[in-house]
Amino acid sequence: MTASLVQWDHLFADRARRITSSTIRELLKLTQKPDIISFAGGLPAPELFPVQEVAAATQKVLNEQGAQALQYSTTEGHAPLRQWIAAQHGNVDADNILLVSGSQQGLDLLGKILINPGDLIGVETPTYLGALQAFSPYEPEYVSIPTDEEGINTEALEELLKQKKLKFIYAIPNFQNPTGRTMSLERRKKLVEITGRYGVLLLEDDPYGKLRFRGDFPPSLFSLGLEYAGGDESQNHVIYMSTFSKTLTPGLRVAWVTANPTINRKLVQAKQGADLHTATLNQMIVFELVHEVLGRQTELVRKVYGERRQFMMEALGKYLPAEVSHTDPEGGMFLWLTLPEHMKSTELLKQAVDYKVAFVPGLPFFALGGGENTLRLSYSCANADQIDRGIGALGEVISKNL
Amino acid sequence: MTASLVQWDHLFADRARRITSSTIRELLKLTQKPDIISFAGGLPAPELFPVQEVAAATQKVLNEQGAQALQYSTTEGHAPLRQWIAAQHGNVDADNILLVSGSQQGLDLLGKILINPGDLIGVETPTYLGALQAFSPYEPEYVSIPTDEEGINTEALEELLKQKKLKFIYAIPNFQNPTGRTMSLERRKKLVEITGRYGVLLLEDDPYGKLRFRGDFPPSLFSLGLEYAGGDESQNHVIYMSTFSKTLTPGLRVAWVTANPTINRKLVQAKQGADLHTATLNQMIVFELVHEVLGRQTELVRKVYGERRQFMMEALGKYLPAEVSHTDPEGGMFLWLTLPEHMKSTELLKQAVDYKVAFVPGLPFFALGGGENTLRLSYSCANADQIDRGIGALGEVISKNL
Numbered sequence: 001m002t003a004s005l006v007q008w009d010h011l012f013a014d015r016a017r018r019i020t021s022s023t024i025r026e027l028l029k030l031t032q033k034p035d036i037i038s039f040a041g042g043l044p045a046p047e048l049f050p051v052q053e054v055a056a057a058t059q060k061v062l063n064e065q066g067a068q069a070l071q072y073s074t075t076e077g078h079a080p081l082r083q084w085i086a087a088q089h090g091n092v093d094a095d096n097i098l099l100v101s102g103s104q105q106g107l108d109l110l111g112k113i114l115i116n117p118g119d120l121i122g123v124e125t126p127t128y129l130g131a132l133q134a135f136s137p138y139e140p141e142y143v144s145i146p147t148d149e150e151g152i153n154t155e156a157l158e159e160l161l162k163q164k165k166l167k168f169i170y171a172i173p174n175f176q177n178p179t180g181r182t183m184s185l186e187r188r189k190k191l192v193e194i195t196g197r198y199g200v201l202l203l204e205d206d207p208y209g210k211l212r213f214r215g216d217f218p219p220s221l222f223s224l225g226l227e228y229a230g231g232d233e234s235q236n237h238v239i240y241m242s243t244f245s246k247t248l249t250p251g252l253r254v255a256w257v258t259a260n261p262t263i264n265r266k267l268v269q270a271k272q273g274a275d276l277h278t279a280t281l282n283q284m285i286v287f288e289l290v291h292e293v294l295g296r297q298t299e300l301v302r303k304v305y306g307e308r309r310q311f312m313m314e315a316l317g318k319y320l321p322a323e324v325s326h327t328d329p330e331g332g333m334f335l336w337l338t339l340p341e342h343m344k345s346t347e348l349l350k351q352a353v354d355y356k357v358a359f360v361p362g363l364p365f366f367a368l369g370g371g372e373n374t375l376r377l378s379y380s381c382a383n384a385d386q387i388d389r390g391i392g393a394l395g396e397v398i399s400k401n402l
Numbered sequence: 403m404t405a406s407l408v409q410w411d412h413l414f415a416d417r418a419r420r421i422t423s424s425t426i427r428e429l430l431k432l433t434q435k436p437d438i439i440s441f442a443g444g445l446p447a448p449e450l451f452p453v454q455e456v457a458a459a460t461q462k463v464l465n466e467q468g469a470q471a472l473q474y475s476t477t478e479g480h481a482p483l484r485q486w487i488a489a490q491h492g493n494v495d496a497d498n499i500l501l502v503s504g505s506q507q508g509l510d511l512l513g514k515i516l517i518n519p520g521d522l523i524g525v526e527t528p529t530y531l532g533a534l535q536a537f538s539p540y541e542p543e544y545v546s547i548p549t550d551e552e553g554i555n556t557e558a559l560e561e562l563l564k565q566k567k568l569k570f571i572y573a574i575p576n577f578q579n580p581t582g583r584t585m586s587l588e589r590r591k592k593l594v595e596i597t598g599r600y601g602v603l604l605l606e607d608d609p610y611g612k613l614r615f616r617g618d619f620p621p622s623l624f625s626l627g628l629e630y631a632g633g634d635e636s637q638n639h640v641i642y643m644s645t646f647s648k649t650l651t652p653g654l655r656v657a658w659v660t661a662n663p664t665i666n667r668k669l670v671q672a673k674q675g676a677d678l679h680t681a682t683l684n685q686m687i688v689f690e691l692v693h694e695v696l697g698r699q700t701e702l703v704r705k706v707y708g709e710r711r712q713f714m715m716e717a718l719g720k721y722l723p724a725e726v727s728h729t730d731p732e733g734g735m736f737l738w739l740t741l742p743e744h745m746k747s748t749e750l751l752k753q754a755v756d757y758k759v760a761f762v763p764g765l766p767f768f769a770l771g772g773g774e775n776t777l778r779l780s781y782s783c784a785n786a787d788q789i790d791r792g793i794g795a796l797g798e799v800i801s802k803n804l
Binding site for chain 1 (some may be wrong): 408409413414416417418422423430445446448449451454456457460465468469471472473474504506510515532535541569603651652653655662667668671675677679680803
């Protein structure tokens with residue numbers, strides 16, 4: 001029997017101080033009531049999931065390759081799926097593709113192999129909260145790169161790179177989480193050129209790219225990086241990540257990282273120590289779905305989210321006071337509101353619960369703080385009626401605070 | 403276009419130097435030929451996998467809760483499965499159980515929240531190679547704890563703890579990988595008492611515990627730790643890990659960690675940054691299987707591996723020269739050979755390939771080197787005939803080197 005109460009906190013590694021639960025997440029628990037219309041979650045619409053197709057694919061895989069699907073497999077991932085992804089990229093070598101357990105794992109592994117404590121990591125202002133959670137345990141210092149409607153401000157970035165040596169820059173060029181903004185072609189080219197010239201790795205996270213409602217698909221930073229490297233994959237300084245979570249379904253946890261061979265090899269070794277490999281069955285299910293279901297499903301999601309975005313844009317026009325501005329996303333799941341300077345969205349959320357509406361305050365998306373007067377809305381999971389009522393309620397609570 | 407060839411290695415974090423591919427793994431690639439009888443793999447027997455039961459469970463889950471099974475879910479894991487595991491432990495709080503993507507992820511997360519560079523981590527001599535791969539990126543120094551037929555030598559451990567402050571000790575008390583040894587009840591009690599008294603966490607990895615062929619099931623270190631803490635879960639210094647990989651199937655990647663609330667909470671936060679959550683569908687499939695299939699399946703695996711162990715013990719008696727000694731496992735998948743001092747098992751493996759037989763040399767299981775004259779045999783995936791022929795060939799190549 002122990003004599004006195006043992007505390008365990010002193011045994012934690014220093015990096016564990018950077019591993020915390022966000023206060024916003026705690027706040028959002030208050031909004032998880034059935035009568036609240038929530039635009040807070042970043043979830044895909046579950047009513048669109050291809051449930052029967054997943055069921056059929058699972059039966060096929062288990063009937064035809066059951067023992068293989070349930071056995072341990074290679075860390076690199078299911079070879080046919082890697083080859084399919086390579087073909088999607090154009091002429092990329094399938095050896096440079098690593099299947100991971102959701103994009104979140106890709107972010108963690110990249111943080112693990114790249115970040116030394118104190119390393120400078122450039123992120124968009126604002127940026128994806130989950131990326132900060134993945135990188136922070138490796139104890140980087142964040143550099144918040146100015147952005148505008150066209151994405152990263154490349155002139156400001158170049159000034160910054162003249163003074164500071166960044167290890168890598170993390171960017172979401174398409175329908176960014178949280179803002180919904182898309183990086184222009186000109187900015188993409190400049191970003192790839194500047195980072196290449198300064199020897200800074202560029203990490204492109206592209207979970208939403210296929211969910212475009214209007215306009216052309218611009219080239220990925222990865223493909224521009226390959227061009228910059230004269231077509232030599234081993235020289236591409238852009239690392240690309242995407243996922244099947246937003247097109248097919250997130251519950252299978254299958255995503256991938258495409259990187260030059262040196263980085264790919266180290267990622268494979270890191271993944272071996274982190275979880276051996278992504279679930280074999282899940283990778284084989286996804287491979288069954290990429291040929292027909294994925295295309296159909298992507299079309300469906302694009303159509304439905306496009307309609308929901310339209311409903312939300314109309315409701316915002318109808319109910320929000322003129323003092324509030326918002327982005328106009330060409331795809332994806334998110335829309336970003338900027339309130340008058342004096343308004344704090346964290347305070348607003350507490351009031352909004354009484355108005356039966358919820359959103360995510362902007363603050364946690366800013367690596368170095370700021371953005372107290374911003375908030376993120378997701379339209380992926382709400383129907384026309386919910387959007388109309390929810391945005392109506394949001395308009396009321398904002399107006400009350402003007 | 404870049405002017406000169408860019409090297410990427412200089413961008414890696416310092417910890418990445420500790421993330422490497424083992425030379426043994428490379429060597430073992432040579433043995434992956436269809437005509438070689440391999441006792442090298444640590445794989446469960448695929449012909450025993452409950453393929454049809456997994457198929458039926460998947461259909462049930464997708465029919466009844468399809469949208470939930472394919473959606474994002476909580477980091478902690480599927481609540482009904484956590485409750486089932488809690489009940490298996492006795493009266494442990496389900497809140498203290500975290501579902502992980504294979505035990506390997508449990509090892510990685512524990513390393514992440516606990517290990518500062520330079521921290522001393524105690525491991526058995528020899529120990530599980532995968533644990534070293536999980537911990538090493540966090541840059542610990544290993545302390546190799548003497549073991550014998552009864553597991554960790556607790557007297558030697560206490561002498562060691564008088565001089566060195568360890569952060570935690572990692573142990574596999576049942577049918578250890580790689581030796582197949584089981585820790586005696588007396589040693590278990592002493593190990594829990596000593597580590598408790600010196601404030602050293604004890605990490606119990608128990609993937610094989612249910613696969614016992616003979617003798618009684620001794621109490622887990624975790625249950626002894628709870629006793630030592632006077633039944634107060636918050637005071638238990640033993641962290642327990644197990645998995646469904648060795649009983650049901652490894653391809654689903656579902657395992658768990660049971661720890662005191664302080665450590666559990668930090669693990670949950672670390673997992674959120676590492677992969678958000680384990681695949682929802684997979685956890686729900688496993689929950690469907692735990693009620694009937696798991697018990698039946700465990701019996702089947704136990705029976706078949708027990709027979710294969712018996713075949714191997716007989717073949718070792720028949721073919722191996724008297725100069726070679728080996729362990730006598732009461733369960734699990736592995737058996738450990740000690741060759742005469744002058745014999746190097748790494749060299750022996752190169753020759754063994756010509757004799758159409760493979761094993762894993764002992765060296766990589768020793769955190770601080772040594773054990774060059776040892777090797778691991780797995781009997782889980784070989785039938786009677788393969789075992790007889792394979793061990794016959796092994797006997798030949800060893801005798802040739804005497």
